[in-house]
Amino acid sequence: MVVDRSSRLDRVFHALAHPARRAILRQLSVGERNLSELASPLQMTFPAASKHVRVLEGARLVRRRVAGRQHLCRLQAAPLRDAVLWTEQFRRHWEARFQALDALLEELKSEERLRPRRS
Amino acid sequence: MHPTGLKLATPTETTIVLTRSFDAPRRLVWEALLVPDKMRRWMLPPPGWSLSVCECDARLAGGLRIAWKSAEADPAMTLYGVFTEVLPHERIVHTEMMVLGSGQPVGMQVEAHEFAEERGVTTLRITQTYSSKDARRRALLRHGRGHGGLLSAARCAARRARVVRGRARRRS
Numbered sequence: 607m608v609v610d611r612s613s614r615l616d617r618v619f620h621a622l623a624h625p626a627r628r629a630i631l632r633q634l635s636v637g638e639r640n641l642s643e644l645a646s647p648l649q650m651t652f653p654a655a656s657k658h659v660r661v662l663e664g665a666r667l668v669r670r671r672v673a674g675r676q677h678l679c680r681l682q683a684a685p686l687r688d689a690v691l692w693t694e695q696f697r698r699h700w701e702a703r704f705q706a707l708d709a710l711l712e713e714l715k716s717e718e719r720l721r722p723r724r725s
Numbered sequence: 726m727h728p729t730g731l732k733l734a735t736p737t738e739t740t741i742v743l744t745r746s747f748d749a750p751r752r753l754v755w756e757a758l759l760v761p762d763k764m765r766r767w768m769l770p771p772p773g774w775s776l777s778v779c780e781c782d783a784r785l786a787g788g789l790r791i792a793w794k795s796a797e798a799d800p801a802m803t804l805y806g807v808f809t810e811v812l813p814h815e816r817i818v819h820t821e822m823m824v825l826g827s828g829q830p831v832g833m834q835v836e837a838h839e840f841a842e843e844r845g846v847t848t849l850r851i852t853q854t855y856s857s858k859d860a861r862r863r864a865l866l867r868h869g870r871g872h873g874g875l876l877s878a879a880r881c882a883a884r885r886a887r888v889v890r891g892r893a894r895r896r897s
Contacts, residue, residue: 619862623738696865701731704745706767710757711749718753 614666618685621665626650627658631667634681641677738858741865743851751840751847755814758838758849759783764791774801785811789819798826815840832864 621627630644645655659679662668669680732744747754757763761779770776770793777800778792789806792799803824810818816839823832835854840847855861 616862619865620859623858623862697731697733700733700743700745703767703769704731704747706769707754707757708747710763710766711747711753714753714757714763715749 614685617665618667621661621667624658624661626655627662630655630658630662630679631681634668634679638678638680641679644679735861739855739861741853741855741861743853744848746846746848748846750845751814751842754840754847754849755817759817778803783808783811783817785809787811789821801826802831809835810837832860834860834864 622631626648629648633639633644633647641652641655641659644659645652648655656677659668659670659677662679663670666685667682669682671678671680730745734742734744736742749757757767759781760783761781764781765776765779768776768779768791774793774795776791777794778790780788780790782788785808787808789808790803792803793801795801803826804821805824806819806821808817808819810816816837818835818837820835821833822830824830833856837852837854839850839852841850842848853861853864855864
């Protein structure tokens with residue numbers, strides 16, 4: 607289960623790694639867009655934009671629905687929250703270690719006060 | 726100047742920079758980070774794991790070996806490394822490679838520690854450089870799970886990927 611969860615997050619981080627895909631997410635943050643609307647500000651072809659959208663779909667960041675001839679895309683924000691959460695856990699893990707280091711340093715400082723270095 | 730909480734930044738696609746200040750002179754921070762019996766005090770293994778080996782020779786070309794064991798495996802994970810740059814109490818660089826008990830390498834990075842002291846407070850800046858964007862992403866995920874602290878836990882590491890790989894192979 608842990609593996610499933612992390613491979614899903616792998617896909618989220620991979621999806622976020624490309625500037626074009628981040629731009630697509632920004633556009634979708636204000637509402638549903640069709641593929642040509644997404645492609646035009648990026649100055650890319652329809653198939654190229656579609657490829658990026660597929661990556662975002664794979665990471666479950668975007669949901670696409672077909673309405674007539676239009677492919678409408680919508681942002682799915684939940685996986686993004688996961689990614690932010692994990693980065694925060696990385697930070698917290700280090701902070702926990704650094705707090706242990708704070709305690710050790712206090713000890714080393716008082717040892718020195720009691721027993722000044724000779725050098 | 727007052728000690729500040731940990732800051733995390735990702736200035737390039739392959740780096741993670743951790744900045745944290747400590748209310749102690751840099752000589753003591755250096756010692757706490759690089760002397761094995763001190764390292765054991767703050768390296769905090771994940772739940773169910775313990776440190777079984779902690780060797781660190783913080784000199785140019787000096788080596789590092791840190792091993793963790795769990796109920797299932799001893800070692801469960803080992804970090805091998807070599808120091809590549811040593812400027813006492815100022816800057817130290819090492820490469821490191823994590824190897825699973827099975828011998829499978831799971832991560833490699835270069836880590837630089839920089840120590841700046843001002844009025845008795847030391848600001849430590851750790852720059853972790855990964856081999857690729859993907860490797861950095863995996864490290865973040867691993868840390869997120871709690872194992873990953875292991876990756877950078879180590880204070881030292883390997884001169885070059887090839888050197889480390891060779892050592893890992895010989896030891897496994």
